[in-house]
Amino acid sequence: MKTAVIFDSAGTLLKAYRVAKNVRTGQITENVASTNMVLQHQGCALVAMRADSADFLDKLNAGTTISAFLASSSIGLDVICRRSKCTTDRISQAAMGDTQATIGDMRDAVAAVKLKCKDIYYVNMGFVVDVPHSEIPYVLATGGRLFSGVKQLIRRLGELGVDVYIASGDNRKSLSALARELGLPEARAFDALSPSGKKELVIKLREKYDRVVMVGDGINDHQAIQAADIGVLTVQQAGPRPQILYDSADVVIDNIRNVEEVISKRLPEGK
Structure with missing residues (x-):
């Protein structure tokens, strides 16, 4: 057979270590279940940035919004899960409408992962998109071994x-x-x-x-x-x-x- x-x-x-940063409050939450964060909120989606590593973040201005960076770069997005039946294009458009989440927020999430996950195998980055409000309420980073x-x-x-x-x-x-x-x-x-x-x-x-x-x-x-x-x-x-x-x-x-x-x-x- x-x-x-x-x-x-x-x-x-891989034993994963995940963190989320609340863009509005600045609070970093450890050991989050990222898919559960999405599924508990109507109209939200979890998006991963199609980047080979987090190194590119160090070359960018911390105050640059993620939406502005995406508009000027070739880095694509992958929709990992979604709470509603929104299309990938609609989710991307909503992310591009955000004005608060910054590269600095993403750096903070990545740094939190590296701090706790010493023998790190990889780092992946992403964010939650609130599609109806065109906002990015959370940025996320994941490391694993x-x-x-x-x-x-x-x-x-x-x-x-x-x-x-x-x-x-x-x-x-x-x-x-x-x-x-x-x-x-x-x-x-x-x-x-x-x-x-x-x-x-x-x-x-x-x-x-x-x-x-x-x-x-x-x-x-x-x-x-x-x-x-x-x-x-x-x-x-x-x-x-x-x-x-x-x-x-x-x-x-x-x-x-x-x-x-x-x-x-x-x-x-x-x-």
């Missing part, structure tokens, strides 16, 4: 004849580096995927494989977990999760290394 396993990255393969045992897990899955994929909302550079670190073909790392994009990948791979397993940790993995032959929810990354995630998963694990046991029990003998 031909089996594929799809892993989310941040919170699943591999959970213990991930490399050994990926190697063991390969020995079992399982094909491993990564599906994430993270940027291409982060995913390519992660794939190389784990010894996976870069063609099996899918970046900047929305929740529906992860689901579509699961459906596509089900046409090619006898069994597809989806492993994720957050609400943005919900659709893919539901669509998979075996949906695995990992709760190794601490934080609240909606009950719908637990209800849709076939298996709940508290250590990523347990994925091997889940798959081995369901593979036919001799596989």
